[in-house]
Each structure stands twice: as structure tokens, then as C-alpha cells.
Amino acid sequence: EVQLLESGGGLVQPGGSLRLSCAAxxxxxxxxxxxxxxxxxGKRLECVSSITSSGASTYYADSVRxxxxxxxxNSKNTLYLQMNSLRAExxxxxxxxxxxxxxxxxxxxxxxxxxTVTVSS
Amino acid sequence: xxxxTQPRSVSGSPGQSVTISCTGTSTDVGGxxxxxxxxxxxxxxxxxxxxxxxxxxxxxxxxxxxSKSGNMASLTISGLQAEDEADYYCCSYAGNVxxxxxxxxxxx
Numbered sequence: 001e002v003q004l005l006e007s008g009g010g011l012v013q014p015g016g017s018l019r020l021s022c023a024a025x026x027x028x029x030x031x032x033x034x035x036x037x038x039x040x041x042g043k044r045l046e047c048v049s050s051i052t053s054s055g056a057s058t059y060y061a062d063s064v065r066x067x068x069x070x071x072x073x074n075s076k077n078t079l080y081l082q083m084n085s086l087r088a089e090x091x092x093x094x095x096x097x098x099x100x101x102x103x104x105x106x107x108x109x110x111x112x113x114x115x116t117v118t119v120s121s
Numbered sequence: 122x123x124x125x126t127q128p129r130s131v132s133g134s135p136g137q138s139v140t141i142s143c144t145g146t147s148t149d150v151g152g153x154x155x156x157x158x159x160x161x162x163x164x165x166x167x168x169x170x171x172x173x174x175x176x177x178x179x180x181x182x183x184x185x186x187x188s189k190s191g192n193m194a195s196l197t198i199s200g201l202q203a204e205d206e207a208d209y210y211c212c213s214y215a216g217n218v219x220x221x222x223x224x225x226x227x228x229x
Contacts, residue, residue, distance in 0.1 A: 047218040107172035
């Protein structure tokens with residue numbers, strides 16, 4: 001079964017750090033771009049970061065650039081998102097989503113169940 | 122990157138057709154044939170319904186169709202069913218990936 005499973009969410013104070021992980025199974029992980037998409041309560045979807053299949057290219061939304069770092073380990077079929085200097089506005093459900101291509105075309109055909117990040121004192 | 126523009130809500134009766142618009146610019150929707158549409162139920166992960174403007178993934182009913190003209194893309198759902206009631210998001214490649222604001226579909 002094709003599956004993505006996020007972990008690492010939780011409650012963190014403003015200015016703190018978290019590292020999200022996304023474990024993939026059921027497909028050739030190293031052949032596809034992967035995205036981190038978040039959704040704040042009652043808000044729209046936002047692609048905060050993407051990484052190409054090889055890991056050679058990455059993308060960050062303006063809202064997280066310089067604070068978040070995306071990486072992947074194709075030998076472990078795992079994607080990561082290191083989140084530093086967290087702010088209240090980073091509070092959201094974070095999904096990892098597999099793209100249909102080796103680059104982030106926007107056609108995300110497999111999604112994880114999401115992990116909740118809450119930034120609050 | 123600004124979000125794509127979608128109507129906040131649309132509605133239709135069972136059996137009818139509804140169309141959800143998604144307006145962007147020449148640097149996103151109008152510039153590439155990489156528009157996708159997602160269906161999302163409350164508390165659930167989004168599901169890909171249309172990709173590359175008008176292609177349906179395996180398992181998506183052919184009641185769902187996509188199109189594009191200039192800077193505007195559209196999702197049409199024909200033969201509305203109660204289970205179609207959900208939020209729908211458009212998404213476009215723009216060098217990066219940008220989503221629309223989402224449209225809530227109500228089946229009356």
C-alpha cells in the first residue's frame with residue numbers, strides 16, 4: 001500500500017524548534033518530489049516547502065524561508081522538515097504530499113494523515 | 122506568491138452541475154498546464170481529483186472534469202451527489218506551487 005506517515009508534531013513555545021518526519025512506503029521514494037503542505041485552523045492549504053526527487057533543489061514559501069529546512073534521505077525513504085524560530089502563525093496541520101513527478105508540479109497524488117504543530121506559550 | 126482566487130462557496134442540487142472557478146495570472150495558471158484540483162472533507166487530508174488541467178487520477182469519477190482558458194481554470198462537477206459536499210482547492214505550478222483560497226461546495 002502506498003503510504004506517507006508524518007510524525008514529530010506537538011506543542012512548542014514561540015521561538016522553539018521541531019523536526020517533522022515523513023516515512024514513505026509502497027512506492028519508489030527516490031523517484032518523486034515531496035512537498036510539505038500546511039493548513040492553519042479554518043484556513044487554506046499552503047505549500048511551505050518542496051524538494052525534488054534527488055534532493056538537489058528545494059523551495060520555501062516566503063513565510064518560512066530562513067527558518068525551515070527541508071531534506072530527504074532516499075536510503076531511508078524519509079522526508080524531514082526542520083522548523084526553527086517557530087511563531088504562533090506556524091500553528092497548523094502539516095501534511096507531506098508526494099508529487100506525481102520528480103519535481104514539484106503541484107499534482108500531489110499521495111498525502112499523509114497530517115501532524116499537528118501548535119506554537120503557543 | 123499570491124493565492125489563486127476562488128469563490129468562497131458554491132451550491133447545487135443533486136443531479137445538477139456546478140462549476141468552480143480559479144483565477145490566477147500569466148505567471149501561474151495562465152503560464153503552465155499544471156493546474157490541479159483537490160477535494161477535502163473536514164478533518165481529512167486533501168485528495169487529488171484533477172491534475173494537468175483536465176486529467177483524472179484512477180478512481181476519480183468522470184463526473185469531475187477540469188478545463189482552463191487564459192488565466193482561469195475551472196472544475197466542473199456534473200450529476201451532483203451528496204458525497205460531493207466538501208471543500209475544493211485549485212493549485213497551480215508557478216515555479217513553485219500555489220493554492221487557491223478554497224471553495225466550499227454545498228449540495229442542497
